[in-house]
Amino acid sequence: MRRRLWLCVMFSVLPLAGCTSAAERPTPPPARSPVPAPPIKLVAFDSCDQLLKELRAATLRGLTPYGLPGAVPEAAYAARDMAGAGAVDAAAAPPAAAPAYSGTNVHEAGADEPDIVKTDGRRIVTISGGTLHVIDAVGRRETGRLALGLHGGAQLLLSGDRALVLGYSERKTSRLAYPSMGAGVILVDLSGPPRIISRYRGDGRLVDARQTGNVARVVLSTATKLDFPYVDGDDKSRLQRNKRVVNRAKVDAWLPTWEVTTSGTTTEGRTDCGAVSRPDSFTGSAMLTVLTFDLTAPALTDGSPVSVVADGDIVYGTPTSLYIANDQRWRIDAIGGRSAPDTEIFKFALPAAGKPVFEASGAVPGRLLNQYSLSEWDGRLRVATTDLAERESAVRVLEQRGGKLQEIGKVTGLGKGERIYAVRFIGDRGYVVTFRQVDPLYTLDLSNPARPAVAGELKITGYSAHLQPVGDDLVVGVGQEASAEGVREGLLISLFDVEDPAQPRRLAQHVVADSTSEVEFDPHALLWWPATRLLVVPVNGKANGAVAVHVQNGTIRAAGNLAGEPVRRSLVIGDQLWTLGDSGLGVANLSTLERIGWLPLT
Template sequence: MAAKPALKLVAFDSCAQLEKELRAAAKKYGGGPAAVDDLRAVPEAARGAGVPAEKSYSGTNVHEAGADEPDIVKTDGRRIVTVTGGVLKVVDAATRTQTGRLDLGIEAFGEPKLLLSGDHALVLGDGGPSYLKDAARIQRPFRGRSEVLLVDLSGTPRLLSRYRGDGSLVDARQTGSVARVVLSSTPQIDAWLPTWEITTGSDRATGRLDCSQVHKPETFTGAAMLRVLTFDLNANSLSDGSPVAMVADGDAVYATPASLYIANNQGMAFRRFDGAGRDTEIYRFTLPPAGKPAYVASGKVPGTLLNQYSMSEWDGHLRVATTDPDTQSSAVRVLRETSGKLTEVGAATGLGKGERIYSVRFIGARGYVVTFRQTDPLYSLDLADPAKPRVTGELKINGYSAHLQPVGENRLVGIGQEATAEGRPLGTQVSLFDVSDPASPRRLDQHVVANAFSEAEADPHAVLWWPATSLLVIPVSDVRADGPLALHVSGDQLRQESRIAMAGPVRRSLVIGDVLWSLSDSGMLASRLSTLDRIAWVATR
């Protein structure tokens, strides 16, 4: 007899059962409206309506090739599409002029982001931060609604279709022209199930999630609900997204072209209610080339994740790096899918005792983990044998790396902060590591900008790595200037090419042909890629 999978998803028998169990979970763990007993029942009849070829332009810096991630700027090599302040703008790369502008009328909270396919852009607006689960987390509005907008770029930008749905935007991934958008919602005063509306031209359609399509883990610790929506960017209008729904929360999304993982640091969120340990639940979905994902497995690991880079699928296994806040140490665990369950088959534990994880990078059969409190141990791990993952080397230096970027064979760049021996940050630090010897990782070179901060420390999308010329560009801000910092990785050295001055904080950099483009909220600077000399400034308004 096959083993019974933990956290197996099963359908609810009825809408009444769904409401009853959500009420009980909300009372026990929180996460639902305060006036739980005053909520109206859900009516029984309620129903919802591989490695790419080398290009002459750069894409978004993403975790996995073939799984694009939303960002504030995208390019197809001909045009640059940005969204700032709820306004979509198009710049023609050849003429270096702004050729289009569209006020999107977004009501959602937070900074909108983009995905791009052909002549269409998909704009994602977040419904707001989530319910207060921990003292350090922000509270979402009860009525937060996320938005998905389909925009035609073939001429003057025009809005084709808009989807507004209850809940917050967790994240999204795109493979080919198909985007999967993950939303998280919590019960509202007037309804337990999330609703949506779709506007296309003068047509407007509304719907509510069909309770018979809501699935649940065998146990769950709250009333939050995840929905995975599927949209084809090549279509001329948006649908309801063919939602795949489950009673669970989600904080981090990781994907390959074939798999989508949603992780929930649920133990951290609800510890104060029941004293439970701090664990992370992980749900895996398979991604067909078109159509909605299919749930296939789930599991749980001790500790909490830093971000999506804490997960990596390789050779039929999922590697997960977590920190246990109680023991103040970290581990890398290897999971394998068996009968609907993600089961641990091996673990390397005891990393960075008294510290927490600041960055993770998995590359094939090897892994790299940075922990920090006062010094920065960079751990090198051998993951070739899933049953026996092991630490092979350790490098201790001052400061820390908040992001690890591969920059060629056996080379990593760490982007973070230099620090004193006591752990006090001193400024942006870029480190070049040689990881050719698993037993002895070395720092070859270091570049520090005193009293500075880079958005790349918090958001890897702000990193530009252009292998054709071994150019690394990150935004840097300090008391003297804002602008991109350009470094060449030359042998064992980081050679500074320029600190390009710009008006206002720079957000992103990208390459099209022989031009380096740098984006700020007020415009885009075009510089010659070979010399970084200024070519043109394109004001976006």
């Protein structure tokens, strides 16, 4: 979910301060090239007075005659799908009689990710059109549905008989006379007909979430509530008026607020000043908050919020750590296409129970592609970025030293004149795909974190947008085939042998002409079922449906026909393959892929 200046246009029907058209507002002068951020370290606030003083000072430093750069009204995010997006869910174990089943395709085992569908082997829980549906996988029938009252692209997590649904919710605040949009979290009981136990409403946008066991960590980003109404006059007078707004503001203008409703009773509150930390350098325009919810608890709480004065776009998690990265890509919009500042990274330690602990922060040059650009291994963080100014990519290794994530090694010069299209770190190796006309697949030796190095390179046409491990020293790439001139030609599935990192090879490929796949931008859409070596990839183009292939013995072999209705997700439950589309669920025999059932969701 990236900030965009045109969001003001999208929401011009709402009475939001600060959203004026270009015709009403003079064009601001070009921003100066960003100065590289100094090293950042961890500092906690001792009191609300100290917090307010430093927030005002930081906000004034970045203030312009037109307000704060990059700030977007919270209501604007209501129309944006939640970003983000496992092995079998790490939540409560299903009954012993439950058949084998697949889970969400996630980055790290034991850190489940929200998605539009989940299963525990006995039932399927999915969200379509703002309604939660529960399907009996054995009887192949819908057993319950629940209107959620959420907006945007809702997703969910599952733990036993509980679902945690994440989306956007209307909220009436004392500051506004009309409902505003903010993060919405709903705890649903699935033990009988689905029912809402508790509803959490909070400021800001949903960045992402991760679940380990029955505990979910939900990340929100909240913009400042400072109101900078446009007034006539020159830039100097407008800036002076904006400064007065900042100097008169109370700490509530920055602190996120929340409300929780359970059994008709609503409790309200705000994040405590003592729960807020900051890096050395910050703008005061946004605040990251990590909430903790136990899916087995009787009801939702305030989430025990832990906040950092910063913004965030990408979440990467392991069972013991949570990283939030902010590549400040909005600055590219604000400064007319110039390269963005460094990517900031914030690390939280995750105890088995209770709130996370903000441990360290750091920065690297360039920007990330997605969460797969980050990987924790042996206590260190590997980071892959593309530097738009230098027009090349790099992988850096960061080590936590006190409150800092400090660089201890790097390999640069990847894909000169290109950008990263896919990254995957597997153990002490890394795989990076860059692209402009041909696809260099780089294999990286990361066994010595102080001296990471390129081990090998494979140049082929096209590119991979997602890399999926499919066994020892085998990786599948899903992306686009392309001509020698770099013109995209259709969906490409490649099988790479990386046993010898110095000489990576492509063993096989499968092309679907004039087609794309949701996997290219959301790996949750991919199904890899190791038991039968089955790979299922949704396809959109001349023919909708999915490509199902067997990946074995160095080949990619067609497994059957899944053409027909558009497919967004695929699930294995016992000897059945379920496919989810916008209009319903299809059921096929796992061995033959012959259709044996259809369940509409209308």
